[in-house]
Amino acid sequence: MSTTIAENKIIRYRGTELNTKGWQQEAVLRMLMNNLDKEVAEIPEELVVYGGIGKAARNWESFDAIVESLKNLEDDETLLVQSGKPVVIFKTHTDAPRVLLANSNIVPAYANWDTFHELDKKGLMMYGQMTAGSWIYIGSQGIVQGTYETFAELAKQHFNGTLQGTITVTAGLGGMGGAQPLSVTMNGGVCIAIDVEEWRIDRRIETRYTDVKTDSLDEAIRLANEAKAEGKALSIGLVGNAAEILPEMIKRNFIPDALTDQTSAHDPLNGYVPTGLSIEEANKLRASDPEEYVKRSKASMAVHVKAMLEMMEKGAITFDYGNNIRQVAKDEGVENAFDFPGFVPAYIRPQFCEGKGPFRWVALSGDPEDIYKTDEAILREFSDNEHLCNWIRMAQEKIEFQGLPSRICWLGYGERARFGKILNDMVASGELKAPIVIGRDHLDSGSVASPNRETEAMKDGSDVVADWPILNAMVNAVGGATWVSVHHGGGVGMGYSLHAGVVIVADGTKEAEARLQRVLTTDPGMGVVRHVDAGYDIAINKARETGMKIPMLDKRSDQN
């Protein structure tokens, strides 16, 4: 579809006037549009939001039908969306979700990229990624705190609490990966972030996620070393292919202090560019001979991971950043690909144990003032949580809004329900101009089964058990979330994960208050329970302290 036609379809609804029959429907409509806003989505004219080919609707016909359905949807109806296509509207009830979605789910024995592409070609499926197909992507800002927390924890574990005076190398400045340079500089460090597509770097510079750009490796190294020596924070976007640049760095004896990668390696066809090809050549090959493309792509990933392993041996603190690149390298014969850990077991799991994860909210009014007021509420109500308050202040200063104004902040079990009520009260009192949408990434505490990422190396060996995201989706839907989704694939690609999303609207009503209380309790609650069941003490303590009803809790901890 041409950019202009797409732009005509993607409408920026703002203010307090409804285009639908109620705020819940309106919230869905505005968030769908926002997912595809040109400030937010990577390639809106192809319905691609982020993460390779993560889409918001199966095709433009489906998009139109979804919009039409939302505009006519009654307060007691529920629209069902199957891999980006609206398939039926059922009469349910006012406390039911307005939309239920299932995206990219394939019977397990066939759950691979080949089958997916075949179905995709037949028009029977789309790739939902995580927040793309579930309409709660908010641009790179959505991942910033998670990335910040990861680097902060890395700094704590390895560099005395700060990245000052260290250099981090990474690749991939896409929708999610673009948060890396900013997160490193927020932690005081220097970052060289490689991307093969120059426009991606330009985009990060426009939104102040990256400071400077170069296409010279030597220049990048010089700038980085200078900043490191001066203890200054600096992020450098380096145009190039990571699988070529990393070996070059090794040749020059340049070994960074920390090393990771966020190319879209989970999708060898659409997310990763093999070495030896210009972007134009790569695009041509992808279209003319996808098999050959995938072959080269996987071979390049093996080279890429081997270079990471070598740098690790030479002292770089190395971790996988959730794109499943280790698995591909291993399948390609790099036996020790899993020698460096994933970011979740290395840095994030303790937060998951308390139900914490990338919680977020969006001002449907479109007015940034609404978000600043909610910032104030956090600073006031959670003033005892210094880390959190620091984050809010830093976010206000450094993070540009993209599309609808929004905020991300890792809250956990108990905190989310409490804050949900505060937000709802602020809407009710008129302090905020319009309702607030509350959601999270699928990458959360109790919503995902992903053995190479969120559930890597679980204490009890339950990495691949996938009952949890399904229970999560069902209990959130039942509680009255506004929309709920179950996806397969996502950030680690076909076959490697199942996960659920949830979004709920605070419209200031008493009914919404009750729904918020339920959903914002069960959702992070599932995270605590999942980690209790796996035997984590932090989670067990959290469950005890908060009086959660866990039938076999005592049995469980007796065993530990």
Added chain:
Amino acid sequence: MSTTIAENKIIRYRGTELNTKGWQQEAVLRMLMNNLDKEVAEIPEELVVYGGIGKAARNWESFDAIVESLKNLEDDETLLVQSGKPVVIFKTHTDAPRVLLANSNIVPAYANWDTFHELDKKGLMMYGQMTAGSWIYIGSQGIVQGTYETFAELAKQHFNGTLQGTITVTAGLGGMGGAQPLSVTMNGGVCIAIDVEEWRIDRRIETRYTDVKTDSLDEAIRLANEAKAEGKALSIGLVGNAAEILPEMIKRNFIPDALTDQTSAHDPLNGYVPTGLSIEEANKLRASDPEEYVKRSKASMAVHVKAMLEMMEKGAITFDYGNNIRQVAKDEGVENAFDFPGFVPAYIRPQFCEGKGPFRWVALSGDPEDIYKTDEAILREFSDNEHLCNWIRMAQEKIEFQGLPSRICWLGYGERARFGKILNDMVASGELKAPIVIGRDHLDSGSVASPNRETEAMKDGSDVVADWPILNAMVNAVGGATWVSVHHGGGVGMGYSLHAGVVIVADGTKEAEARLQRVLTTDPGMGVVRHVDAGYDIAINKARETGMKIPMLDKRSDQN
């Protein structure tokens, strides 16, 4: 666990006195117990209900904790069960399900028997089959009508509407397979049903599902030929191994008119007995060398399928009966294993298009009179449906109750909601002694993705798309079903299916009436929608006639 301890734990609650805080909880408790009732379950002392190792709870500790949880569960609480283990109780609301279950779900890339057995051994998982882990198995009676309908349609397509004067050969007289001989005789035919375990045949004879038993092939053939010649209905249980007997039949030039199989071939370790071993030897080998067992088991299935193919060539109407034996044979090198069709595309899909499938209800009172009264209601309210009324009369006459009295009957979209209200009214008026539980198999119109069975050979090629069962589960949970489950594996084994279950209680209240209306509409409705989306005219007409809201319906049928 010893049989006595198990029997002490499995209590037959009957009558109108509650052992819990409400009828919804009571229904769950009684149905869990009923699933394990010795009249119903295949091996209650191992918690095995049917279908190989399909279980009702992960282990006895979990069973106890589930029972305890149900007894204390409030009217606004929801218990979550993860692969047969109770993991948390959340406060939800009175219209929410009392229990949500997810069983045997594994991240797709690992969704195979090896991983399952590993998790099972670690105590992290159980096999939920379909109705075993979701507590709505009602013994062989649960499958009788489906099996009857299958043979009736086969008779219609190939034998002028009756099996009189024909011989059908099959194997497997387990929980489900045991329905075959009765279904054949109900259609007027002769059946030789082979089972390797004599006690299974005895059991079918006790409940009048099978007429006679023999361990002599020659005797079986003689009896069958005699009955065929006389045009009499007769079912013969033949003790033996199907992979040995079928080749022997071919040697004797005995080719049946119809041929199928319902051994638990979906599970090569626990469900199928390889040739050349006595039961004792098989049990020993299974324990001492499971790998060797599986190897032999698969090799025997290849022999078994080859014999079926040969008989087919020689004129037997041959079909797969949903145990995935073709897939195993194919993996073993029998290239043309899929030359005979599955029973769904061959005989059942037209019913699925109208939302029809194995609907069932159970009298919680335990009083058979309650079921007879509901039979009368069907005969009265659906008197225009002759086929249905015939079924009810035949069922009354021929089907023994097992455990709680219950009835099965294939109703579709529209009919289910209508009958749900009738049942609820009968409870309200006191005509029935206690509430009624309403449910269905996972093998239903809109609740399963299973490319070798329920969704084999879909018109649009969407056989492996698995979004549907997940949407089904979510919308039924939201509507207020009493319990909802999502399972992986089931009748075709690990990797080959995802499916959802739903059960709802008619307790005579107005609230239940509203919930029944919703759930008994959305559930079969999903079946219609799934087949509309795949382009089936019967479904498209049904949707049009009944005014379902399908956003892209017109677009869809314009294409057809």
